[in-house]
Amino acid sequence: MKKNYILIFLLSVSIGFAQIPTGYYSSATGTGYTLKTQLYNIIKNHNDQGYGALWTLYSSTAFRDNYYENNGSLLDMYSENPTGSDSYEYTSTSQQCGNYSGEGSCYNREHLVPQSYFDNYAVDPMKNDGHFVVPSDGYVNGQRNNFPFGKVGSASWTSTNGSKKGNNLNSGYSAGYSNTVFEPIDEFKGDIARSIFYFATRYENIMSNFYTTTGASTDAKVMFDGSNNKAFSDTFLNILITWHTNDPVSAKEIAINNRVFQHQANRNPFIDHPEYVCQIWPTQCATLSTQDFVSLDGISVYPNPSNNHTINIQSEVALDEIQLINLNGQLIQVIKKPVFNNNTYSLDNLPQGFYLLRLSSENQSVTKKIIVN
Template sequence: MKKNFTTLLLLLVSICFAQIPNGYYNSATGTGYILKTQLHNIIKNHNDRGYSGLYVTYTTSDKDFYYENDGTMLDMYTENPTGAECEFTYGINQDDGTLGNAECERYNREHLIPQSVFGSGVTPMYSDAHFVVPSDKYVNAQRGDLPFSRVNAVTNTYSNGSKKGNNLNSGYSNGYNGTVFEPINEFKGDIARMLLYFATRYEDQVANWNFAMFNNTSNQVFTNQAINVLLTWSNDDPVSQREIDRNNAIYARQNNRNPYIDHPEYAMQIWGSLLNTDQYLLDPTVTISPNPSNDGRFTITTSSFAIDAISVLNVNGQVIQYFKNPAVFDNQYEVSNLSKGFYFITIDSNNQRITKKVIVN
């Protein structure tokens, strides 16, 4: 799992900025949904390379030079960053209409927003590599048209730990009753940014499409529950070198980019105000004080439970402080050295989370 340290995030962001074409985002000057529309106008009208062309794109965008480093297909549903996995070589075991009744038999193309949402074969979304990814055929079929979220009662687990089952209807995933699919932590941010891309690239059509994660609007696009999941995953799993390389490879083919890889802070600038802190509550007695603070220092007080991690995010969604197993004294934790501004403080405990908004005057 990628570590959520500030230095790593800043390094990745600096690498990312260095590869963005000059002037590409010059017109992205707004905030909120205005910014999303500006991004839509930048990335729309991309070159459609066709459905068969996806397999060509994948030979530059989705080879494994990051884990096994052997050039095999990189599939987020079966890639095991720390252990054995099934491996596919492009051109071998490609889906031919046979097999796929178990993992590691065939690979094909997975629409992270299912085809059934926008219509099978409808272009250009049918063949848009920014959200159509190479996948093990069996796991692709197992995921089907399920939304992404956190699994509570597991019904199926796949070789790398991806799973499906009933949604964990609490914490940041509260607000949905139904079966969901959950990728491993290594790829949660990747998938979140691909879905945010889809909402932006197709904002002029998405209001007409029905999906468990959508609210049938062209501005917010996602339900509040889905926003909580996607922003949490995007913030917890920062942009990786693999995503940067993939973005550049697809740009070379399609002539458009995923803005949320180039500028991960855009996600919070557009949707950050929708984080529903009421759905995150672990314990109503959790307090952060003083709020606002005059000296950049906050004290977090809990009634009894231990905190596993504390993250401080700026208004752009960047993690600027991260404390794993923070020091505690008399059920109190401290965050300090914050300059003037507006922040989110997230508190993790036993797989649940609180998000609080704080201000330093």
């Protein structure tokens, strides 16, 4: 795992490509839970558009596949196959649920923090919040149910894109819990973590109310600790921080953050400023950073900028995958299990432009911005 949890690159990407209003975060000057409260004061009182308006939100370009098949179908984190053809796709708003008999029947609105966790306290505006209520296949959403997100050891059920349900792996960064959890694929783990960090910040003033209200989902409850400030139990805070760190902010998230801001007039701070996570929860980040994981810190990419349409990647660590992504979020090239020559791999014949180069090894990844002149 990267020793540096405050990812300077992510900050530069988010500032460079997200449409953050000037001065939006000017009052976010603290650290720890003080910073979290400052962010709460910035994003609270958003304009609740109602539950039905989410269907219209999902029909916008930001929620469509402009990154993988690039065909404008609904981008569903539970059916999208980032490296191949999807088993099914939703191309029409008429495919909203409805009844479902299996995957591919219809899509609905999934609360990444289950609605059953908070609706005995208050339904609105949480039920309608576009930052953590996302479109997903209805059947897979039903399989996820109210279970917390976690690291599955042995799967009892697996979706067509590899999302799975089963007992939590009670070791490593996910130690401390062994009951049923739901695990999305690596491509979207950071997206989900940042949505849940948003939830704990936007509703900071009533997090303890959700937890103590009679009838709050016990499956979802294990993710939280009943406090307004720390918000999360130790196990699930470690899981979310790890996912946030290993899966950096993507162009998809930036586009959705901008669109939801237009929809309800508040932003997800952890997409705009990923470094806020470890500024708010520094103890947990420091603990995770001492664990013995593969480090990708020593990778070098050169020349950058490139004037000969070639980029060289030098790494002492064996890489599992190289992804080249343009600034529209489109996946230009994927190299699985690249074969290195003297610890170096070259990408040739690159068109002129700006790119994100994502390098992965085991459960770790690092993203670099490159320029080809």
